[in-house]
Amino acid sequence: MSKTVLIVFAHPDPKSLTRQLTDVAIEALENQGHRVLVSDLYGMGWKAVYDDGDFPARRDPERLDFAAESSHAYETGTQPADVVAEQKKILAADAVILQFPLWWFGMPAILKGWIDRVWARGLAYGIGGTGNQHRYGEGGFAGRRALVSVTTGGPAKDYAPRGINGPLDQILFPLTHGALFYPGMDVLPIHALHGVNQLTPEGAETAKAAWRARLEHLFEEQPIRFRAQNGGDYPDHHTLADDVAPGVSGLPAHTAA
């Protein structure tokens, strides 16, 4: 069945690997019969900085409370047009792919600013004005998949379970769990291409083939089993129950075995 996929990518160079992997994905998904929407953040001149320009009809002109103004702008239909357009793309999508180079162990600022600005209160969090009642597994972006596809300069071994940088799934936990699962998306395991600084032309072709192959199962893959806030593992909505992952603390405790 035909689906809609949004690809958001963050590199300004049309010859970059980020752009090449984006083009591979567009072609592969369209060949599968899917509709592909693209947000080329650099090409669009995306405004990265979340500021008073995001709230042209302020609830409180004296005090810039981002969360309160975000609710107000969302509810009153006064969000900026670029933000509304991105929200519409996400809501139209069955899957969202983020493609970016890992910069200082996180997203390039332009992509972080896409999340900062587009994840409105009332939509991505605080839905229905009920505070944190609906988060981590349910929320305004529920019903769609998310896939983070990242390139790194350093070698894979630096990101191994005992590699010096830390494991990639833990480094990107603030994104996968904190930004994507939080508003309800089903997050797939990260797709990583390491060592791009040493990549040969053959290596690049192999990587593109692997990416193409991965995308064939985009809608069949098992998502990461992050624990839902309201699934019973967090009886008070804050803390893991004693009998859930007993003795485990830190990020790994929030993924079911």
Added chain:
Amino acid sequence: MSKTVLIVFAHPDPKSLTRQLTDVAIEALENQGHRVLVSDLYGMGWKAVYDDGDFPARRDPERLDFAAESSHAYETGTQPADVVAEQKKILAADAVILQFPLWWFGMPAILKGWIDRVWARGLAYGIGGTGNQHRYGEGGFAGRRALVSVTTGGPAKDYAPRGINGPLDQILFPLTHGALFYPGMDVLPIHALHGVNQLTPEGAETAKAAWRARLEHLFEEQPIRFRAQNGGDYPDHHTLADDVAPGVSGLPAHTAA
């Protein structure tokens, strides 16, 4: 002895808690006889997006390789003036404080873009053209302390060892370990003020007093004992030795007991 402290903060509202905590720090540090430099990222209109504007004298006009262009711009003295000014402030400082609200479990885009743009190759990484020989504990920013001071909307229990968001020190590991320790800074334990959405005026005063008190020991506190790449724990500079934190994997393995 009088020291120099750089405070970088990221909130546009002069009445924000971020700004209030910044003002508390300026006053407390100046009262101790220190010199304080301030980077008000919103006030400066800091350019968050790292792009071709950062490389006015390109090494390769055909292909935008950020790392290669970063080296080239740094070595040839063709970096933008705003980037050079921030690098000078860091190099003049004995301690760097980052003060920001936690947005989607990370830095606001404007602050991420400060790191993306200011952490030049040849300075913050790849010093001496020796690739990754000098990183994690040594590098261009060695000899100075770093302190991350963050405010969160959610309550402290959500960031506890088994709290639903994950522990704050693991969520911010990409910043503390990946961006600050990497180029050689001595990173102090994170200073967190949680639950700011529910903060009473009395709570705010208590928080300011705690922040003031913490800053009295800025130069005596024990830094986080992140393991240095060249300290012996990573014999091949990539992977922890078997006898170091045996059986431990993930982020906690990179901090000594």
